Amino acid sequence: MQMLTGKRIVLTGGTGFVGSHLLPKLVQANASVSCIVRSSSDTSRLPPEVRVHVCDLATGAGLTEALNGCDVLIHMAALLFGSGFQAYLENNGTSAQRLCQALAEIPSPPKRIVLLSSMAASGPDASTQGAADTCLPRPVSAYGWSKLLVERTFQANFHGELVILRPGIIYGSGDRGLLPVFQGAKHGFAVSPGFGRSFPVSCIHAQDMAEALLCALSPKAHGIYHVSDGQRYTMDSFCQAMSEALGKNARVFHIPLPIMAITAACATFWAKLRACVCKKAGARAPNWNLDKYREAREAGWVCDSSRLSLDTDFRAHLSLAKGMEESVEGYRKRGWL
Secondary structure, three states, X not given: OHHHOOOEEEEEOOOOHHHHHHHHHHHHOOOXXXXXXXXXXXXXXXXXXXXXXXXXXXXXXXXXXXXXXXXXXXXXXXXXXXXXXXXXXXXXXXXXXXXXXXXXXXXXXXXEEEEEOXXXXXXXXXXXXXXXXXXXXXXOOHHHHHHHHHHXXXXXXXXXXXXXXXXXXXXXXXXXXXXXXXXXXXXXXXXXXXXXXXXXXXXXXXXXXXXXXXXXXXXXOOEEEEEOOOOOEEHXXXXXXXXXXXXXXXXXXXXXXXXXXXXXXXXXXXXXXXXXXXXXXXOOOOOOOHHHXXXXXXXXXXXXXHHHHHHHOOOOOOOHHHHHHHHHHHHHXXXXX
């Protein structure tokens, strides 16, 4: 993309899952890229052309120096698995507040911010068309409320060009969130929430998500966009594609919601007990917990991404089958499967 040549772009979350797919594309586009990282972040996989700024999103330390003079900020850092409402709101909300405070203090703030949010901020939708970009937000989880809070914080405090992306399920190599599902499919089983229902979902591969982020840098992009590959899946078909990529024939079990609620409560309680016993207050919450159950008990999560395609010519290139093959290959290269 010629428009990115020489652009000074700063990212948060660059060492994460989506960042690993986005950074090579930004470097290839000849952008000048910097990543805001924690002192404990693993930067070994970053492209050598990427500069690193060690900052603290909780206190704001180092942010003004990292952001001053950049053209674009891409904010992707977020707590995905928390122990409760307070953890999500404190982590995700505080990061947004600290970034906005830093932006207000620097003499040369970025002209555009691209925020990687989530469909969790919109709320569930099981309709045929899916959630529209103009839908009234109604989050059902602490994670969703925290992402909506982040959006509102930037909308209230940043007066430049703000583009917000709300993707459905993001999957691909390097993702630890769905890793337990892949591991289950490898052993011949998968789970769909609720007995006797299909649970429709929208999803997008991380490489296409990276393309959507690039499209959000276009002057044509504005406002809020939902992001998906344009297809509607059921949890059964999503897991079957995963199973086929693994060379397996996994059976999908439809678990009644009351049983799922009990397992989520037990997983959450056990994680908190371990954190207390081991005295690790910041210990990572389990992938399956009460907050994820709040999302799983809804009828479905489908979104309409057509406006992003109309405004920016965005197109998803990876089919679900090809995306799952890339995911499995990437997991195996890292020794995760």
